[in-house]
Amino acid sequence: MATTTTAEPTRRDFIYIATGAMAAVGAAAVAWPLIDQMNPSTAVLALASIEIDLSPIQVGQAVTFTFRGHPLFVRRRNAKEIAEANAVAVSDLPDPVARNLNLPDGAPATAANRIAGAGGAAGKPEWLIVSGVCTHLGCTPTAFEGDFGGWLCHCHGSMYDTAGRIRKGPAPQNLEIPVYTFETATKIKVG
Amino acid sequence: MHGPSTYVPQTGITRWLDSRLPILRFSHDTMMTFPTPRNLNFWYAFGAILTFCLGVQIVTGIVLAMHFDPSGAVGAVPGSSNAFDSVESIMRDVNYGWMMRYIHANGASMFFLAVYIHMFRGLYYGSYKAPREVLWILGVIIYLLMVATAFMGYVLPWGQMSFWAATVITNLFSSLDQITGGIKAGSHIATWLWGGFAVGPATLNRFFSLHYLLPFIIAAVVGLHIWALHVPGNNNPLGIDVKGPQDTVPFHPYYTAKDAFYVGLFAILFAFLVFFAPDFVGNPDNYIPANPLVTPPDIVPEWYLLPFYAMLRSIPQKLIGVLVLGGAIVTLAFIPWLDTSRVRSNRFRPLMKQFFWLFVLDCLLLGYCGDLSVDAVRFGIPMVWVARLGTAYYFAFFWLVMPIIGLIETPKPLPDSIAKSVLGNTAAAPAE
Numbered sequence: 334m335a336t337t338t339t340a341e342p343t344r345r346d347f348i349y350i351a352t353g354a355m356a357a358v359g360a361a362a363v364a365w366p367l368i369d370q371m372n373p374s375t376a377v378l379a380l381a382s383i384e385i386d387l388s389p390i391q392v393g394q395a396v397t398f399t400f401r402g403h404p405l406f407v408r409r410r411n412a413k414e415i416a417e418a419n420a421v422a423v424s425d426l427p428d429p430v431a432r433n434l435n436l437p438d439g440a441p442a443t444a445a446n447r448i449a450g451a452g453g454a455a456g457k458p459e460w461l462i463v464s465g466v467c468t469h470l471g472c473t474p475t476a477f478e479g480d481f482g483g484w485l486c487h488c489h490g491s492m493y494d495t496a497g498r499i500r501k502g503p504a505p506q507n508l509e510i511p512v513y514t515f516e517t518a519t520k521i522k523v524g
Numbered sequence: 525m526h527g528p529s530t531y532v533p534q535t536g537i538t539r540w541l542d543s544r545l546p547i548l549r550f551s552h553d554t555m556m557t558f559p560t561p562r563n564l565n566f567w568y569a570f571g572a573i574l575t576f577c578l579g580v581q582i583v584t585g586i587v588l589a590m591h592f593d594p595s596g597a598v599g600a601v602p603g604s605s606n607a608f609d610s611v612e613s614i615m616r617d618v619n620y621g622w623m624m625r626y627i628h629a630n631g632a633s634m635f636f637l638a639v640y641i642h643m644f645r646g647l648y649y650g651s652y653k654a655p656r657e658v659l660w661i662l663g664v665i666i667y668l669l670m671v672a673t674a675f676m677g678y679v680l681p682w683g684q685m686s687f688w689a690a691t692v693i694t695n696l697f698s699s700l701d702q703i704t705g706g707i708k709a710g711s712h713i714a715t716w717l718w719g720g721f722a723v724g725p726a727t728l729n730r731f732f733s734l735h736y737l738l739p740f741i742i743a744a745v746v747g748l749h750i751w752a753l754h755v756p757g758n759n760n761p762l763g764i765d766v767k768g769p770q771d772t773v774p775f776h777p778y779y780t781a782k783d784a785f786y787v788g789l790f791a792i793l794f795a796f797l798v799f800f801a802p803d804f805v806g807n808p809d810n811y812i813p814a815n816p817l818v819t820p821p822d823i824v825p826e827w828y829l830l831p832f833y834a835m836l837r838s839i840p841q842k843l844i845g846v847l848v849l850g851g852a853i854v855t856l857a858f859i860p861w862l863d864t865s866r867v868r869s870n871r872f873r874p875l876m877k878q879f880f881w882l883f884v885l886d887c888l889l890l891g892y893c894g895d896l897s898v899d900a901v902r903f904g905i906p907m908v909w910v911a912r913l914g915t916a917y918y919f920a921f922f923w924l925v926m927p928i929i930g931l932i933e934t935p936k937p938l939p940d941s942i943a944k945s946v947l948g949n950t951a952a953a954p955a956e
Contacts, residue, residue: 372715373720377719377724397817399816401721402720402721402722403721470696471691471694472691473819487820487823487897488819488898503837503842504842505702505841
């Protein structure tokens with residue numbers, strides 16, 4: 334069969350490219366639903382916030398609740414633990430950022446910023462509300478252990494202080510603080 | 525698959541079939557007459573043993589899927605779930621369910637035992653060297669698929685170890701947050717894998733779906749692996765090329781019989797584990813139902829992943845730890861180009877042989893470190909430093925020892941041919 338060569342793009346070239354482009358768009362349109370179906374469903378996203386009654390929690394006690402499928406630590410710190418958290422300079426911390434969802438991104442990890450919630454939380458330094466998910470690989474740390482009296486994660490040895498800040502070990506960040514509000518003096522709403 | 529066919533159909537039916545679908549010709553050429561070096565030793569039986577393992581896992585897995593309920597929803601008893609309860613039901617109520625599950629669970633261990641021997645054999649005899657690079661890389665892909673499949677299978681019983689293994693491994697992706705800044709790509713990937721904000725019922729269900737799929741993908745890649753093997757043919761303990769028909773024997777009956785014998789020995793060890801020590805390699809914590817609020821004091825992966833776990837834990841920085849873990853496996857794919865020696869087999873490489881055995885010891889040492897708690901001290905030595913040293917040698921072996929030794933080593937003289945080496949110089953005349 335004889336073939337001819339033309340310098341200009343032909344109608345065949347146009348049809349060829351248009352067909353390929355159409356197939357690519359079609360493939361992308363089908364691929365996204367296939368990928369996105371694995372993201373959290375609306376039923377999972379609808380998980381409500383929780384309310385916690387603080388009155389049964391004694392000074393020095395740490396209690397674990399479930400919040401959005403994760404453990405949540407509520408700790409009523411004693412005077413010594415509060416003083417230890419206050420005594421640390423932010424410049425000495427591996428992660429100097431507060432990681433507190435009640436504050437703007439990038440707020441420094443001072444002891445005051447670690448207990449900053451809504452509804453007068455700042456006036457109640459004995460209450461520490463932090464996520465119980467180790468920022469290394471997601472294990473649940475154990476309270477009152479480790480070199481800093483806060484938490485020790487047994488999985489890979491990360492140690493947190495009494496403000497839930499990472500002090501030693503492989504975890505890159507401080508324990509996250511969720512959005513919370515003191516609704517009354519003895520009741521908080523998380524989320 | 526390769527080379528001229530010697531198949532001659534004997535009956536009218538086979539002649540008729542051969543001109544329409546030459547499947548008998550294909551089987552005859554690949555499994556009967558395929559010319560195989562006559563000097564393959566015991567260590568070459570592990571290809572057949574691995575095929576046996578894959579078959580056992582698929583058959584027992586299909587049976588278990590008939591009785592398993594992948595729902596992670598919490599059951600009537602606090603902490604229990606349909607998944608955990610259905611596995612216990614398989615163990616207690618289903619006819620021979622205990623046997624199927626113990627074969628499947630121990631089968632994973634036997635599979636990895638065989639694949640590690642197979643990999644070390646390939647390393648020792650230089651089976652990755654030209655022209656077998658693609659064959660080796662396909663093997664690395666199969667190994668990666670095996671790790672993924674085994675990990676997801678381990679999650680399915682939904683015990684404490686299942687749950688926390690899933691948590692730790694999926695959280696490896698969150699380390700990407702450290703390089704993607706405000707986008708938090710790693711956390712989004714973790715959420716996408718979980719189908720929620722933590723490992724939960726949605727995670728279990730998709731892991732079951734993928735755990736059922738992946739073995740069939742492995743089987744397909746094994747097909748490519750055997751195809752890539754049949755183009756250059758087998759390597760052999762001497763590491764020299766086949767020079768003619770005198771160096772080979774037909775695959776059947778010589779290697780079908782030899783492989784079958786060793787599969788039998790392997791099956792005896794397998795059966796001993798299943799019937800006399802079925803929980804020997806398992807972790808007792810996995811008989812506690814998954815509890816998202818309590819991490820067990822010591823979480824460890826199954827034994828076959830301990831060396832990699834030791835590497836991850838020995839690095840104090842999250843992202844670098846994850847990169848080292850991934851790099852340890854990805855490195856394997858580069859071996860064909862990292863080894864600069866012109867000689868394949870370590871039989872003729874006096875220097876490399878020593879580094880090879882040191883590497884085997886290093887892998888065992890890393891496995892030992894991975895099983896200890898992170899702050900363990902033995903003989904006054906913090907074991908995390910031993911793991912760091914072991915990790916350093918693991919990478920140094922591939923990226924420094926392999927290229928350098930290949931250049932400075934003087935190998936021993938190679939034999940003239942496989943036939944001469946096997947039969948002696950007097951019997952070098954063509955066999956058969």
